[in-house]
Amino acid sequence: MGDLIAKSACDGLLPLEIGGATLTEIVFDAITSVAPWRGHEQAVSDALKSQMGAAFPAPNRSTGKAKSRAVWSGRGQALVLGPPLEPIAGAAMTDQTDAWACVALEGPAARDVLARLVPIDLRDGSFKRGHAARTQLMHMSIVLMRTGADRYGIMALRSMAGTLVHDLETAMEAVAARG
Amino acid sequence: MRVQGRGLVDRNSPVTFRFDGIAYEGFAGDTLASALLANDVRLMGRSFKYHRPRGVLTAGSEEPNALVTVGAGVGQEPNMRATVQEIYPGLEAQSQNRWPSLGFDLLSVNDLAAPFLGAGFYYKTFMWPRAFWEKLYEPVIRRAAGLGALSGKPDGDRYERAWAFCDLLVIGAGPAGLMAALTAARAGLDVILADEDARMGGRLLAESHEVDGMPGPDWVDSVLNELQAMDNVRLMSRTTVTGAYDQGTYGALERVGHHLPRAEKRPLETFWRIVARRSILAAGALERPVAFTNNDRPGIMTAGAVRTYLNRYGVSPGKAVTVFGNNDDAHRTARDLIAAGVHVSAVIDARADAAVDVKAPIYKGAVVSGSSGRKQLESITVRSGGREEKIATDCLAMSGGWNPTVHLTCHMNGRPTWREDIQSFVPTPGAIPGMEVAGACNGTMTTAACLREGAEVAARVAADLGKKAKAADLPKAEDDPYRLTALWHVPGKGRAWLDFQNDVTVKDVKQAATENFRSVEHMKRYTTQGMATDQGKNSNVAALAILADATGRGIPETGTTTFRPPYAPVAIAAMGSGATGKGFAPERKTTSHAATVERKAPLIEAGLWYRPSYFPQAGETNWRQSCDREVGYVRNAVGICDVSTLGKIDIQGPDAARLLDFVYTNTFSTLKLGRVRYGLMLREDGHVMDDGTTARLGEHHYVMTTTTAAAGQVMKHLDFVTQALHPEWDVHLISVTEQWAQFAVAGPKSRELLNGLLDTSLSDDDWPFMACGEVSVAGVTGRLFRISFSGEHAYELAVPARFGDSLFRLLVARAEAMGGGAYGMEALNVLRVEKGFITHSEIHGRTTAYDIGMERMISAKKDCIGKTMAARPGLVDPERERLVGLRPAGAAKQITAGAHLFNPGDAPVRVNDQGYVTSVAFSPTLGMNIALGFLKRGPERYGETVKLVDHARGVETLCEVVNPVFFDPEGGRVRG
DSSP, X not given: OOOOOOOOTTTTXXXXXXXXXXEEEOOOSEEEEEEEOTTXXXXXXXXXXXXXXXXXXXXXXXXXXXXXXXXXXXXXXXXXXXSOOOOOTTEEEEEOTTTEEEEXXXXXXXXXXXXXXXXXXXXXXXXXXXXXXXXXXXXXXXXXXXXXXXXXXXXXXXXXXXXXXXXXXXXXXXXXXXX | OBOTTOOSSEEEEEEEEEETXXXXXXXXXXXXXXXXXXXXXXXXXXXXTTOOEEXXXXXXXTOSSOEEEESXXXXXEEEEETTTOBOOTTOEEEEOSOSBOSSSBGGGXXXXXXXXSSTTHHHHHTTSSTTHIIIIIHHHHHHHSOOOOOOSSOOOSOOEEEEEEEEEEEEOOSHHHHHHHHHHHHTTOOEEEEOSXXXXXXXXXXXXXXXXXXXXXXXXXHHHHHHHTOTTEEEETTEEEEEEEGGGEEEEEEESSTTSOOXXXXXXXXXXXXXXXXXXXXXXXXXXXXXXXXXXXXXXXXXXXXXXXXXXTOBOSOSEEEEEESBXXXXXXXXXXXXXXXXXXXXXXXXXXOOOOOSSOEEETEEEEEEEOSSSOOEEEEEETTEEEEEEOSEEEEEOOEEXXXXXXXXXXXXXXXXXXXXXEEOOTTSSTTEXXXXXXXXXXXXXXXXXXXXXXXXXXXXXXXXXXXXXXXXXXXXXXXXXXXXXBOOOSSOBEEETTTTEEHHHHHHHHHTTOOSHHHHHHHHOTTOSTTTTTTTHHHXXXXXXXXXXXXXXXXXXXXXXXXXXXXXHHHHTTTOSGGGSSOOEEOTTHHHHHHTTOOEEEETTEEEESOOOOTTOOSHHHHHHHHHHHHHHSXXXXXXXXXEEEEEESTTHHHHHHHHBSSOOTTOOTTBEEEEEEEOTTSBEEEEEEEEEEETTEEEEEXXXXXXXXXXXXXXXXXXXXXXXXXOEEEEOTTTEEEEEEESTTHHHHHHTTBSSOOOTTTSOTTBEEEEEETTEEEEEEOOOSSSSSEEEEEEEGGGHHHHHHHHHHHHHHTTOEEOOHHHHHHHHHHHTOOOTTTSSSSOBTTTTTOGGGSOSSSOOTTHHHHTSGGGSOTTSEEEEEEEESSSOOOOOTTOEEEOTTSOSSGGGOOEEEEEEEXXXXXXXXXXXXXXXXXXXXXXXXXXXXXXXXXXXXXXXXXXXXXXXXXXXXXHO
8 A cells, every 4th residue: 555645835936036035935734724613712812822822813914823723714714823732622723734825925025926826915004913804815715824924824715725825926026027 | 419418317327229130229218209319319200190200299108200110020019109119139120101111102103192082081082882891992092191000910918907096196297296206195195106208307307497496306306205205105107097987997008018129928918997986187187289371391390309319318409490489488499509509590470579598590480481492401591570481490399388187188079278378278177087187287387386286186186185295395486477379370382281190281170160160179189180199189279260260260169079088099919918818708618627628528618618519439539429429428328528618506594495596486385395396497588597496405495506507597586586585594505516526327227326326325215306315425525406307217426526537537437337437518508409498599588488388387376486477468479389209201311400480381481481490310229310399289280291491500401390309208208
């Protein structure tokens, strides 16, 4: 019997460095969706805190740190990025580890690159570190996080990884070509 | 000619460029127009209709005449304004609308035929014969009348779009805009200052005024330096704000690459969407020409443009310039020229009482009534007190006053207000929510007043947004009153041009009024005034003034035509940027994509997904051979197919079962753990929405599958139900489509294949038909479903997507070793048609559960979405077209999907229509063509013969109506 070989979503596509921006794939050990049942919101948030060190995020926010982050992903739903979770009573949980292509866009040109693809206000005062959004990148639905002064996390559907990289690469080239 | 000691161009940076194949030299900072004028090239284009020789009229983006094509071949850019196009080394520009050359244009015969070609000529002349319009008249007219052309090849250039956000968008960087931006930025607002010029400063770059005791351009630089150093300011030059839209959104076009040699990855233009809490329009004003006979000769231009060429570019458009105007502002042109050492032949002021302080021959109360010179102005005729006199001159600087640039304020249906004192329209306050207006575009006509108004308006906006602006020290500047007397038209014989770009004359407008096109909107369309790419910026007000006169109304009563976006031409390529080729739509690829491509499978698009059509093998010459072989795998051995594209929705929570019972026609609350059930979903209107299987993984945990095509629609539907219809239910949805790579393992040898692969082998007792559960695949936890879309003993095996590529290769290799292999969409389709299984070919939105023979799946014991509506008499009428199978009656002939069904004796016309064919296949299993379709009273007519007619493809054949389940109707194989 042969072994099954794992391939990441952006296998063979990344990293890229163009001008003032770099694009790298992030592979999390696990991505788990967590949706508290009614009345269990606080208990689930507490359970998250003890399991991965961050509370359940408010809408358009992320909590935690690079290796262990929870990001709001929809009505009453968050994605926990990083550590695998033990089951939490009173929460709907699904394994999403393989469902997403996760990339980090970083560098002084990162925001200018995103401004070509994402229709939301990314100014410092409006989209701070720890902020997140379900939004669009070109024609794709994404989860966008600001994870540093010049660093953004982007999650798109795994099947669209090629398009994600294509669209970002095109915008990175255009920004770089301005000099 | 160049004038020494004047201009802001860099005389140390010569730039060589070509116009119509001839090399010229200009300086960095020149536009094509200024550089050509510096080289004494005045003839720059031919007019649209009469092919009249034309030179520049203006020095800005409103230019109607000097349109050129830049570049050649794939990248050629037509209709670039020479007044906007900056020169760069290697620039190649061509004149347009002339043949064979600009100097000798054969189509200028149109000009001789002018008496016949006035307004309405085309409408009246080319009415008959009717069929000739499209095939003959229009192409010929288009050939003769025209602008530049595209290459006809796919665009090779890049364009991009982008978003920007700010507290305050200042539109225009002249004195008012600069002062507004400075005041707001100092108050702490996040400011974007956008200006369409390459260099900010507006008229301050074009005039000889001092501001704050220094030359205007120096003051501009000092302000720009301060703005540049501030973090909260973004300066966007070469950026034309083209439209004002809802909620503070503005469209803007930035010229990124037009002024530079082409670079592969640099976009030519960026189309911006700027979202601003407030905006200040400081767009300035456009000078209007005066209509007199032959006022269109090269060398006749606006007085302000002459000052721009002189003061900004160090170019005099003529050696002996005459100035003609109805206002004091025009006198500046003469004064600046004289100060620069250029000869001024005369200053002609239409006002008898004008005070003209210029050292040149002065004509008061006089007008220019004509001109002569064919390709270049040679002389003008001055009419004064009934006497006419010729003056030799090679440039006439004319001014009929200034029109505030009100355009953007009218983009949301606002109408401008007429101001009698300046004989101009000004913006109506509040026309665009959140937009304030300052400076010349508000009818504020002196530099000092513009500076003051810019500061005041910005302070008001800042206060509105909760910031306090310090009272600015207003710089000192000229404050000469702007005095004028209306002068639209100098009466006389011959043609006096209003709209230079569309060749519309005073006579045309009067003709329109005579023929009762008295509304300004009708006049516009009848004469085409204002319908060229300059959108009438140079002619609208004069044309409606003449219309007002011709119809005996005042100007405000006559009103303006509607100003619509874009303010300046925007390439469609810029608006659609990025959305070509790979950017058109996202590509969704399965984990087996690479392996599929390696096997040279042709791909078909299913929604955004790419799926294999079939997997060709050596020696196969057409798809049918491959497809037949793949069907054989499944019927006789084992086939492998990637089914990951089907929608998979994870449903959890205390009310999960309740939700499923509500959205499906049948019951899922009774489904046992570890079992799968087929479900049918209706729309609210009772028609079928989708079908699929749903597995129960836990007490409160289900996984629903949808068809590939309807995955998004079903998710949206479930969201609607849980948010709008039953928000009280505690149920949680999330797509897991992307998490799992799922493969059908189908055929009599499917279990054997899996037993060699799974860590625990399967038995019929543990894994009966419609069982599901977790399995271990080479140590990886997966999910197994014993379900079948082929009618065979089959499974679907799912593993986390990262293992998809590997598992697919493994499964296919094992299947091949067992006499099977991979199968694609064609085989999948044949297999399901043989079994009479439906897809969206059948549940296409107009069919009901009754139509597809599944009315008994609507549970009588519970309610569900669509149940009541599905029971409407019209939807359960036995006369409805209902699902049947079809096979050839007699010799096998072609059966086509989309064909219609008729009774054999009836004529194949609409009223006799009995039904239609939805799916067809050649069944290698049965050795014949088979089809699914819908037939009136279908299930009652098994054994009858119907006539199949495909009008589009010319097919006609007889078919026998049969049960739609062609193969293994007892279903023994699926359980075996």
